[in-house]
Amino acid sequence: MHRINITGIFLLALLLGSYTVSAQNKRPNILWLVIEDTSPQFIGCYGNSQAKTPNIDALAKQGIRFSNAFSTGTVCSPSRSAIITGVRTYELGTGNHRSNYPLPDFIKGFPYYLRQAGYYTSNNKKTDYNTSSAGRITREAWHESSGQAGWWNREPGQPFFAVFNFEDSHQSRTMTNPYYLYEKQVLEQLPAEKQVAAKDIAVPPFFRDSDSMRKQLARIYNGIGLADHRIGKVLDSLRKDNLLDSTIIFFYADHGEGMPRAKTNGIDLGHRVPFIIWFPEMYKHLSPWGAGGTASADLLCFTDLAPTLLQLAGAKVPGYMKGRALLGKGAAPAPGSMLLSSDGSEGVSELCRTVTNGRYSYTRVFMPFMPELFYKKYFDYSDIMQLMRADLKNNLLVKEQKAPFKQRSPEYLFDISKDPWQMHNLAEDPAYREVVAQMRAEMNAGILRDKDVLFLPEYELARISAESTPYVFREDSARYPVRQVLEAASLSGWRSQDALKRQVALLGSPQPYVRYWAAIGLKSQGGAAKAYARQLKAALKDEYPPAQVVLASVCYDLLKDAEAEAILNHAIGDNNMHLSRLAVQMVQYQQHRQAFVPAVTRLIAEVEQKKRKPGAREAAEMFLYSVKGAPLHYNAFW
Incomplete structure (x- = not known):
């Protein structure tokens, strides 16, 4: 019989225990995979059997898939201003797409704090932060921001935060560019076996189902498919560098689908995004949702991202960030509802505010004299919009398909669980009167609490920016009586x-x-x-x-x-x-x-x-x- 070496076993146990503690205390690498202009309805793991998104689906199968994740704006540059700062667009004054107003110097891009904590930060490659402070934000936030940026230039053993942004699913490819450019930019880059044919797709009910429309909508599937294909290549690089087991991966889209009724529109279709977090074995203890392969109905929005990453890195979260940390011991509980915003685009003033609890989505339209499909150059020279306007002119649309071209109601309520394409407005249904009243009250309270500065016309935001910032200005109740302004705006419609x-x-x-x-x-x-x-x-x-x-x-x-x-x-x-x-x-x-x-x-x-x-x-x-x-x-x- 062999004698048992108690001391050896004890030392081995001590070493293993030290390894476990070390592994759990080691700060994770963090990888963001960001696609553009995409709604969950067009991705396989969210239930679309026609979609070909194997890499995204694999992340969901092993990670946590969120069904109630929302962008903070419904078009790219406002959304990115909230992502990079951790501050809502209607506090910053950055909600109007292609505006250029300054931020206070104390508001940093959150990777700045990761750098201070010792992380290597890289951005490949999009910035588009919708502020005149974008240059400062970019310089402070990133060690490298370019088409060649990645984790590979860090110091040996240095933890990294790396962002890869994929433009293949952007509206330019899926809707706006001429078809011959789509063929060059998407179809020629996507392997034939990963392409989705027009005949195989499901047409959303607010479009007329025709061969011409299917041809256009197939662009969405293939643009997302190419983004998924490129995501696979980044994941392969991570695996080859032996970093997969030490990296937490976030996948999300910057706002809703780049198609009519979604992007730039204040309803749920503009805000709701696919969102997945994948944990390696080493960091599964940081997941409040348990093991991988699960789905969560927790509500989250983009202002939660900055505090989440700062907490993972052990950095202090600045007081101006009001989002919640999603991961680890300090994870805050999910809210029961949240306030979202959608503002102007391409020089057209617009203002919608939405309250969602995941199932019900309430939207207040403050400028209902404009239709959902208000004229926007970037939309209207696309084949799909001209097709829709031709169908309208030729009286080929049913009542529900004509509605986006008409003046809007001041209020919308949709039951997303029964009506994911938001075709049936319940706001005037007596059975939902209490739901509408509660969500309207939540919206008003949030606007007043956060001093929503985007109730000011852009003419005024520009004047303010000549000597201050919209963020600071809104705090002065004498100069900005937000309650009086909201009371007047609440009559509109x-x-x-x-x-x-x-x-x-x-x-x-x-x-x-x-x-x-x-x-x-x-x-x-x-x-x-x-x-x-x-x-x-x-x-x-x-x-x-x-x-x-x-x-x-x-x-x-x-x-x-x-x-x-x-x-x-x-x-x-x-x-x-x-x-x-x-x-x-x-x-x-x-x-x-x-x-x-x-x-x-x-x-x-x-x-x-x-x-x-x-x-x-x-x-x-x-x-x-x-x-x-x-x-x-x-x-x-x-």
């Missing part, structure tokens, strides 16, 4: 005598932002506002330009008023880009528009002659397109 009377009265408010929202509300009132013609004409003397421009649109449309016409023509030609764009938008969405064709035509000519900056050109081009009905061609704009 309600076509009632009471709302109309209150809006007319608010035209006399001493607060210019209140007067602006009174005018926006009157824009949605239709012919009923004509009963107050005298008060409307008197209010045309308003000294606050955004309020005056919106009210002039109301007066001209109702009364064909000459003073209102002059105000609008002058504003269209104004050198202030924001005022010019606002004026073009207002005349775009009114019944009587022909009188403003010369001013808009002149605006475009002056841009071409370099007599003025091009900021209002896109809105002007879309105005002429809508009035003249001329066909759009991609190459005509580039």
Whole structure:
């Protein structure tokens, strides 16, 4: 019989125990795999049997798949501003796509804090942070940000945070670019066995099912398929470098699908994203959801990402980050609901706020005089939008398919569990009155709590940014009375005598932002506002330009008023880009528009002659397109 060496066993146990403690205390590597413009409905692990996404599906099979993950905006640059800072767009003032306002110096890109904690940070390669502070944010955040960036340039043994962004699923490929470019950028790069044929896809019910539509929608599947193919190559590199067992992997999309009714739209389709976290064996203890291969209904949004990574790295989370840490011992419990935002795009002012609890999604539309499918250059020169507009013109659409082209309701409520494509608005159904009231109250409370600065027109955000930042400005209740502004904005869209009377009265408010929202509300009132013609004409003397421009649109449309016409023509030609764009938008969405064709035509000519900056050109081009009905061609704009 062999003698048992108790001392040896004890030492072995001690060594194994030390290894276990060391493994659990070692900070993880972190890899982000980010695809663009994608909704969960188009990915295999979320139930789409036609999709070919084997690498994403494998991550879900071994990791945690989230069914209630949401972007903080519904278009790329606002979403990325929230991701990189950990701060909501409506606090930063970054919600309007392609705006350029500054951030306070104390707000950093969160990888800055990872660098301070000893991490190597790399970004391959997209930034697009939607702020004039983007250069500073990028320099502070990344050791390397380029098309060649990755974990491979770190010091030996240094933990890393590496981001890879895949553009193959971007709207440019799946919708906007001409078909021949899609063939070159996607189909020629994607192995034939991974391609999805048009005949095999399921057509969302808000599109007319036709061969032409299927041809366009197949682009979505194949763009996502190519992104999945490239994800597989990054994972192969991680495996070859023997890093798979020490790296936590996050996979997500930056916002909803790059197609009509999703991207840039304030409903659930714009916000809900695929989201997966994969843990190696070494770090499975950090998962609050247990072992891999599970699904979670926990709510999360992009402002949760920064505090989660800082906590993983052992770095202090700055007080301005209000998201929750998702992983580890310090993981905060999931909320019961959350407030989401969607704002302007391509120079078009817009404002929607959404409250979701995962199942029910409530959206308040504050500018319902515009349809869901408001004119946007980047959308409208696509084949799919021109196909949809042709189907509408030729009366080939059913009622539900026509709805996105009409004025919206002020409120929407969808039961996502029964209606994932959001076809049936329950907001006016008496059976859901309490749900609507509760979610509306949550929305209002969140707007007031966070001092939502995006209720200001871009004209004002630009003025503020000349001497301060929107983030700081919103904290001054004397200069920004957010409660008064919200009360005025909350009347917008309600076509009632009471709302109309209150809006007319608010035209006399001493607060210019209140007067602006009174005018926006009157824009949605239709012919009923004509009963107050005298008060409307008197209010045309308003000294606050955004309020005056919106009210002039109301007066001209109702009364064909000459003073209102002059105000609008002058504003269209104004050198202030924001005022010019606002004026073009207002005349775009009114019944009587022909009188403003010369001013808009002149605006475009002056841009071409370099007599003025091009900021209002896109809105002007879309105005002429809508009035003249001329066909759009991609190459005509580039």
